[in-house]
Amino acid sequence: MENLQCKCGHINPPGTILCESCGRSLTEEEQNKKLADMRYEGTARRSQTYNKSIIDKIWNFFSSVKVGVSIIALLLVAAAVGTILPQAQYVNVPVRNDATIKAYYADVYGEIGKIYHFLGFHDLYGSIWFIVLVGMLAISLIVASLDRFVPLYRSLKNQRVLRHRSFMNKQRIYAEGDAPADAMQKAEGKLKELKYNVTVDKNGLLAEKGRFSRWGPYVNHIGLIIFLFGVMLRMMPGFYVDETLWIREGETRAIPEAPGYFLENENFTLETYTGEGEEAKFEEAIDRVGSVAKNYQTDIVLYEAPEESLPGATDEMEKVKEHAIQVNQPLKFDGYAVYQMDFRQNELRAMTFDLTNKETEESLGSLTVDLVNPEKSYDLGNDARVDLLGYYPDFSGFEDGEPQTETPIPNNPGFLVRMFTPETPEGEVSFIVIQNTIEPLGDNQYKLTFQGAETRDVSGLTIRKDKTLPILGLGGLIFMIGVAQGMYFNHRRFWIQQQADGSLIMAGHTNKNWFGLKKDLDQVSEHASLPPYTDQQEEIETQEKLKNQQKVEGDELS
């Protein structure tokens, strides 16, 4: 494409619609229009003019608003589809890995579940195509903004005061006619009073106000880009932590993703409303659902290991603080927050047995096995002793005669013991699980009878850290500034020129709020006795309406 030379002599870049200098229409299509296309000031969007190399083609693809809107539409549809079946992180599988999650979708949702999983909808925000799509949106935002902002900025910065008549009379607000000799000076004064920036050149003036409103959309896009950048950072290690920690009463655990910090669970409490006294108002609800929770609370102690200490060395750690974590009252430290999320009650902690004679049922004493830290041998006095040969916290059966444990959690504890009494100094071997005793080496005289158990609760805590929040906040703030800038402020302009014969021509333009523009103009017109103006847009509309009416009437007549 070639540069376009306007009749005024100015050379415009290819693709320009309105001459940068005088405002004449440069294309035939534009010349035939009644009103000038003032979007981007009639400048050439470069995307539409250079289309040579591959880079230019990619650039132009992303510069298109249609493409941008299509990407947004695709993202919306994808996000909607992602809510149809549950996301993988909320799926309940006993062992969590890729295979079990895949199987879960196939088993529970059938063929649809398989497709859903195959397409990556089960982990939407982590699936590659979704990230690519968001990335393309970011490219589109940046490229489209640059392509429009740069020429618009240049054009508004270099605007001329004197415009060609054909530019003026194609503006929506237009006036021409005689006016008093001092009309220009008076208009200038009034416009300045109305806070317009007025530039005078020879026989014309340009009054302008609120140009920064034109930058609103681009500021808005900068906000969005910052926001997307923050979201991107979340995927980098160290910026975003969302971890679960199950911790039993009495345990001390390293906090996941928080190196050097440890939590001790001192006590977990679940309180429910009694429905009596002051809490009588809950009675109805309690009757209906059984119980109403009043408080979930984990009393914890936070420890910190010295800076130079290594993982595994827990001897030197120091108490930082005690805190009662309740719902909505997290423990906060060093940018982390620890929330109460879940609990399990009544996990076995210790079991008490009596060593009894099977015939006489006489007890030789009792022993308590601490399931967290069982001992090798329990001395009951009077030459009675129980040796622990094996402990299987979650007994699941025998394999090659060896007892097996399914998990390290005492869900179904099994004990292999040897019992010594004055009567049986050689010892009798017995295997005990809840409500069952196996005597593998023949009949015993003695047995361990279960007396009672101690339990403890397990607290489910969530550890969160989000370093991207300030970035997301900044992005949101800039976004809102951009919106306000573009929405609540208008870029208003008036051009007034004195013709050789003494008459005036005047044109007005705003990017939005024509009512406000006319209000300003009314004041100026009255003060300076300008010729009456017309709203050409309204005129075109009423003419069209009239035409339609006549057509309808004509149809009726025939």
Add this chain to the structure above:
Amino acid sequence: MSEDKKAKKPIKKRNRAIMRSAILALLVFAIGYTIYNSVTAEDVEFLRTGDKAPDFVLKDMEGNQHKLSDYKGQGVFLNFWGTWCEPCVEEMPAMDRQYKEFEEQGVQVLAVNIAQSDFEVQSFVDRFKLSFPVVIDKSKSVMTAYNIRPLPTTILVNPEGEIERIVTGEMSEQDIKGFMEEIRPQ
């Protein structure tokens, strides 16, 4: 003047191409990096082959402290296990046999138990007559530092203290032998 403009044109065109390429390349790189992070997030998060193995210190059943960095110059076969984990139990005797072969060649085995009771671990050691040191990670802090998910996981540390290989799942005796040869000091 028009000749002047014509001379400027190719420069302008080149500048435009460079500018556009640079912006697009930067954005494509950002997207690629995000995808890379999202794909690898599921694996051992911080640790990759070639990284320095995080140092730690844990006590064994006799109360002796074992510090990883003390074994610099030797290959360390770091095995995370639990008594409830069947494949862990399966590979223990083979590990013990190979340890006896490679001990004098400078390969150390450290078996890290995940927070079980002394009694359970001691019974296990006695049952299999294990000759390498077995340490217990009571607070799970070493497990956290290495981001161990499935058991068994074996981290092979070379004499320079770098991670040579990360193995998840059961190993055959042949595997174990091969891995020990990998980390044996030359």
